[in-house]
Amino acid sequence: HTSLTHPPRSSRLSRSCVSMSVSSPRVCSRSSVSAVSICSRSSRHPCSSARSSAPYLVSARRSCRFSFRSSASSSSSASKASASASGDSSSLVAPVVAPTPRVVARGGGDDDGGLLPLPLIDAEKYRHVSPGVCDACASDADIRAAWAQLLIDQIPAHQVQARRSEQANVGGVTYEAYERFEQAYHSWLEDMKQPDWHPASGEAPTLLWMVREKERLVREYGCGDVFAAMKDEEGQVALALYPELCAELDGKSELALSPDGVPAVLELALACCLAGNLFDAGAAWLIASEANCVDDECEVDLDSDGEPGLLLNNAKVADTFRAARAFCERDGGWHYDDAAALSSRLTAKDGSGRPIRRAVVFCDNAGADTMGMVLLARTILQMMGDDAMVALTANSSPALNDVTFAELEAFVDEARRADAVVDDMLQSGRLVLLPSGQDSTLLDLGSISNELHAWVTSELDIVTSHDEWLIVLDGMGRSLESNFQAYEYVTQGTSVLTLAMIKSEINARRLEANVKDCVVRLRTGERQLKS
Numbered sequence: 291h292t293s294l295t296h297p298p299r300s301s302r303l304s305r306s307c308v309s310m311s312v313s314s315p316r317v318c319s320r321s322s323v324s325a326v327s328i329c330s331r332s333s334r335h336p337c338s339s340a341r342s343s344a345p346y347l348v349s350a351r352r353s354c355r356f357s358f359r360s361s362a363s364s365s366s367s368a369s370k371a372s373a374s375a376s377g378d379s380s381s382l383v384a385p386v387v388a389p390t391p392r393v394v395a396r397g398g399g400d401d402d403g404g405l406l407p408l409p410l411i412d413a414e415k416y417r418h419v420s421p422g423v424c425d426a427c428a429s430d431a432d433i434r435a436a437w438a439q440l441l442i443d444q445i446p447a448h449q450v451q452a453r454r455s456e457q458a459n460v461g462g463v464t465y466e467a468y469e470r471f472e473q474a475y476h477s478w479l480e481d482m483k484q485p486d487w488h489p490a491s492g493e494a495p496t497l498l499w500m501v502r503e504k505e506r507l508v509r510e511y512g513c514g515d516v517f518a519a520m521k522d523e524e525g526q527v528a529l530a531l532y533p534e535l536c537a538e539l540d541g542k543s544e545l546a547l548s549p550d551g552v553p554a555v556l557e558l559a560l561a562c563c564l565a566g567n568l569f570d571a572g573a574a575w576l577i578a579s580e581a582n583c584v585d586d587e588c589e590v591d592l593d594s595d596g597e598p599g600l601l602l603n604n605a606k607v608a609d610t611f612r613a614a615r616a617f618c619e620r621d622g623g624w625h626y627d628d629a630a631a632l633s634s635r636l637t638a639k640d641g642s643g644r645p646i647r648r649a650v651v652f653c654d655n656a657g658a659d660t661m662g663m664v665l666l667a668r669t670i671l672q673m674m675g676d677d678a679m680v681a682l683t684a685n686s687s688p689a690l691n692d693v694t695f696a697e698l699e700a701f702v703d704e705a706r707r708a709d710a711v712v713d714d715m716l717q718s719g720r721l722v723l724l725p726s727g728q729d730s731t732l733l734d735l736g737s738i739s740n741e742l743h744a745w746v747t748s749e750l751d752i753v754t755s756h757d758e759w760l761i762v763l764d765g766m767g768r769s770l771e772s773n774f775q776a777y778e779y780v781t782q783g784t785s786v787l788t789l790a791m792i793k794s795e796i797n798a799r800r801l802e803a804n805v806k807d808c809v810v811r812l813r814t815g816e817r818q819l820k821s
Contacts, residue, residue, distance in 0.1 A: 461518025
């Protein structure tokens, strides 16, 4: 959940970009840019974002440099945008302007009452915290201060996104309101760094509490959806990619299996999910840059405002994403690899109990990450059978670049026009979209929306056996920084799938992994609820 500051016009990123740390990145000596491409031959993944104190970071296998050239004419860009809007398949689709997200207040936001626990958890025992991350903020003043400083270091990127959204007239953002928020937010974080600091409310200052309070301040000062413009932009890129990826999935033979019996279509869908999570912020200009690379130098047009242009040929966009996806494919390199176990649970063709018949998918970021979740839902529904159902859920209100429920609806509405499979799933009711009730970048399964609670409750009347249920947690915030041990609190038999790209050093150290490692982990609950 980092954000992007665009490089200025005519900037060049040189080979001196090679060495940068995740926690304290340095910009190249020959450039004053504050958002950079990091290039390294040793990196496994061509494009990897890092949740860090800096804006969007990228790793590339080859050494490279980028130069940015201003476009010759704004009218040329305008004509290309017009072609996109008219359905010209040679250029990117028109911008997706989502309706204003519905704000759900903590503790009672929905029309018919407060937030409720997910019926698949033991609400009395459930803890959202991930040991060593979320709880450490509450118990260790030094760790809390480090997180506070990290959030302070992200403020310049927030400034850029607020200006972009105000200029694009999306998200209800005014920079004047943002500046008032920033002053209060910065002061609050500085206070939090003091060793003797404690919340006035008396609550434990876990990481979830910290990010939730931040989003409360955003709403209190009327900032709107600060990242709205960036999310719209990345939605454009994802919608351009979507038809080709659907065709590739549909082209996989049902008989194509990996050596351990995993269908090729499931492996591909999971790789798309991980690649989508990898492109979790700043993807639009990154893809634009990569699509225009020749040998070790890359160029991308800038518009009249100095923004990297997005009017790319769809094939170039798809080629770039495919290259990133190739490094996320299942080749023995995933740090956790439970793809075979997931395949068995979805179908039970090996006789291992009942197959999964209901799934709840908690989406993470807007853009390619949301696309990955739609592709996953599409794939597992095809594997599970005609009586199966999947609920895709998203935040009820904005939080950084996370997709909101309104944006999820807008994305799927566009995607179904190019995808008869998803359109049929929606019309039949096998695929449903629901607000999660969340308002932060982490996830609290003890406080979900009434809509999601009602859907799960009603479906439990039909699918009563909990070993036919699956919970999917997408992204670091929902599955690593919170809920890494959610399987300890779900009902007996319920499966929990964790999908994430490790993009911070604190999570890498805790998992004895490396930044950019992939997590595809399936665990099954053993907790019996009181009758």
